[in-house]
Amino acid sequence: MTERLKKAIWISSNNELSVRTITDTYKPNSSQVLVKVAYSGINPADIKHGLHLGLNNYPSGYEYSGEVIESGPGNRFSVGDQVLGHNLVSKNKPIYHGSHQDYLIGEHFVSKVPPHMPMQDAACISIMVQTAADALFNQLELPGGMVLDESPATEPLLIWGGSSGVGVAAIQLAKAAGVSHIFTTASKRNHEELLLLGAAACFDYRDSDVIQQIKASAKERDTGPLNKIFDTICSSGQESSISFCEEFSGSENTKFAGTLPQPENPKWKMVLATRNVDFPSPKPGGRMQLSKASPAWQDKIDRTLGWCLSHYGKGNGFVIPRVRVVSGADEGMKAMKLVAEGKSSLEKVAIKHPL
Incomplete structure (x- = not known):
């Protein structure tokens, strides 16, 4: 990965949010893709999993949408593909999995964005x-x-x-x-x-x-x-x-x-x-x-997401009523706290990147 300014919203071991510059170089292997994040979706779990389950001390966030800029050899995705996905819920996960950062490694749950789906919606649907x-x-x-x-x-x-x-x-x-x-x-x-x-x-x-x-x-x-x-x-x-x-x-x-x-x-x-x-x-x-x-x-979960992606849009079977977009890390952290406090209703919130 070429040298770029790579920012992330970090959740500390004390569950405090801050902005960090990521100095690590992310290189995808054969089962991974390097994604330039367009939007990252906010969920209550971004903060609550730290508070209740001790899942913290890495870049926060689970969901994202973006463009594949590098693909491991033999991977089913190609450079230029628009993808959506999310990373695993686990302790001690690698820092390249957190979604609230400008570049990440997509690995476990990656799908192509359907042509009829806005990228901000794609960043919010999986979880x-x-x-x-x-x-x-x-x-x-x-x-x-x-x-x-x-x-x-x-x-x-x-x-x-x-x-x-x-x-x-x-x-x-x-x-x-x-x-x-x-x-x-x-x-x-x-x-x-x-x-x-x-x-x-x-x-x-x-x-x-x-x-x-x-x-x-x-x-x-x-x-x-x-x-x-x-x-x-x-x-x-x-x-x-x-x-x-x-x-x-x-x-x-x-x-x-x-x-x-x-x-x-x-x-x-x-x-x-x-x-x-x-x-x-x-x-x-x-x-x-x-x-x-x-x-x-897991098979039921995967099939359900596949159904929602293929039936996305008003009148088709599944829709996100509203997606509110905030820009930058500061506004992103404010929105994360509001969502975790239950102060966002009938909408999803996505952070526009770069941070």
């Missing part, structure tokens, strides 16, 4: 889709319908936090899978758009009787018990999203999936964007236990 796929089709065990060429899903579903990126993806995937009764929570200003995306009913999580409202709606629609619960927020405390969701624990058949670990609450299953590698999961008492890789689960 939201793959996390939602793991929740719906792996942890909650819903059939995939047309998404996975399976029988349609018929059970009702509650998605707490429908206007989050993962929530937006889960609503659309559940609809495509055949779920007709999708209940979700969000701020009232977002209800109309979530209904258009596929939700059957929306509720304001701020309402003191929101649980009663959801139960009454399910009873009125004669859906049967709400046994599939997905919490995209996983807030804690006395009136947390976790405690609200557990109000629907009607039977031993109720399944709970969430975006953050609940080590003291084993009924909850943490969802991940990838299932191809062992993952360290927190357990009671501060212990860590490896969640084993599952090729079968």
